[in-house]
Amino acid sequence: MRIGELARRGGVTVKAVRYYETLGLMVPDRLSNGYRDYDERDVRAVAEIRELSQLGIRPRHAGPFVDCLDAGHEHGDECPASLAALRDSIAELDRTIDSLAARRAVLAARLSEGASRSFSNREDSQVSDYTTLPAGLPQPADDGAADHLPGSAVPPITLASTAGGDVDLAALGPGRSVVYLYPLTGRPGVDLPAGWDDIPGARGCSTEACDFRDHHQELADAGVRNVWGLSSQDGDYQREVAARLALPFEMLSDEGFELADALGLPTFAAPGHERLYARLTLVITDGVIEHAFYPIFPPNTHAQQVLDWVRSHPE
Structure with missing residues (x-):
């Protein structure tokens, strides 16, 4: 041949x-x-x-x-x-x-x-x-729970910030803002819910926060006006996390799940917690949700994923 x-x-x-x-x-x-x-x-x-x-x-x-x-x-x-x-x-x-x-x-x-x-x-x-996660964590599946979000107006909901003031989500200002929602940040000496690592997408809130911390300046350079973290944890809990992880952005507390109820966001239950936010990130431009990241995995590299998307989708 x-x-x-x-x-x-x-x-x-x-x-x-x-x-x-x-x-x-x-x-x-x-x-x-x-x-x-x-x-x-x-x-x-x-x-x-x-x-x-x-x-x-x-x-x-x-x-x-x-x-x-x-x-x-x-x-x-x-x-x-x-x-x-x-x-x-x-x-x-x-x-x-x-x-x-x-x-x-x-x-x-x-x-x-x-x-x-x-x-x-x-x-x-x-x-x-916080750059690594335990091996073998289950990966969350895309159940379509965020498909309806792009194009939706952000409701006028005011939440407490770790900076000591209140933030109106419908008035974040011109340009792009990134709001990443997460279920529960661990705290030294405080046990996480039983079976936490077995819940798809639950583990990794600290790693995600640190990744946004480490890419904060790059996101700003790419045109992101603000980065916000949001969960249902109370203000004292959020302030401790922001201080311990040295976060250069503010964290918001939505203890009543106002944003979840207004936009129909995905939530889940865990031992000791009737309701927690599912991990989800919103890119908000001029009061409208431009893009939604969901599901998110792995969380420890998610900020880089957001940065790549922002760079490839200039305003």
């Missing part, structure tokens, strides 16, 4: 086949006219090399696997040399993982130190690493 057919059957490019030849992984016969002539052995070799590449084993390390196939084995990983190559690849991955873990630890330490300098005047203060 010709090189084009081999590339098509092997799922690679003609250029890739020629590269494999330079590595000595295949040596095609030559026809009387000088054209390369490939056979089924070459098809198997190309398929093996491609599969190994998808696993991170580069073609230049595929020789033992191709040799194993040439020796008559059904699979390329049945020979001692190819098994040794697999062990070498695993060892290389382990070294890479260890290196990345060490780099992450250094970056996390610098994040904590930098955040402490940026958001607090206390020399001994430390901002916790």
Whole structure:
């Protein structure tokens, strides 16, 4: 068969086949006219090399696997040399993982130190690493509960702010504002509701707040006039959170779920809480909901998602 057919059957490019030849992984016969002539052995070799590449084993390390196939084995990983190559690849991955873990630890330490300098005047203060979430959290499904929101006018509801005043949601001013709604922020020494991590979308309020904190200036640079956090927690609770996480924006308390009732927003119940806000973010422009983010997952990178949307949708 010709090189084009081999590339098509092997799922690679003609250029890739020629590269494999330079590595000595295949040596095609030559026809009387000088054209390369490939056979089924070459098809198997190309398929093996491609599969190994998808696993991170580069073609230049595929020789033992191709040799194993040439020796008559059904699979390329049945020979001692190819098994040794697999062990070498695993060892290389382990070294890479260890290196990345060490780099992450250094970056996390610098994040904590930098955040402490940026958001607090206390020399001994430390901002916790809220950049990660527990593994295996259930992802919320889109049940359509926010589909009706874009284009809706924001109702004239006045809520208490952590700055000590009141905020009228219908009068946030010209331009864009971002209001992110969340169910419940954890507090040191206070237990979260039982089974909290098993409720899709419940866990991660502190991580979300910190992500909005860390991207606050970028959002402002992108044209966002204000960022507000909103939940049903009382003002004292909100103020503690805003101070502990060093948030550069105000938090709003809607203990009576006025906004939820006025706009038909999704809520849910949890042990010890008859009603909580589902995680949802509103982009409000000139008193009208321009966009609604729902469901939100993972929350620890949601501010970046909002920033990307704002940048790609200039006013």
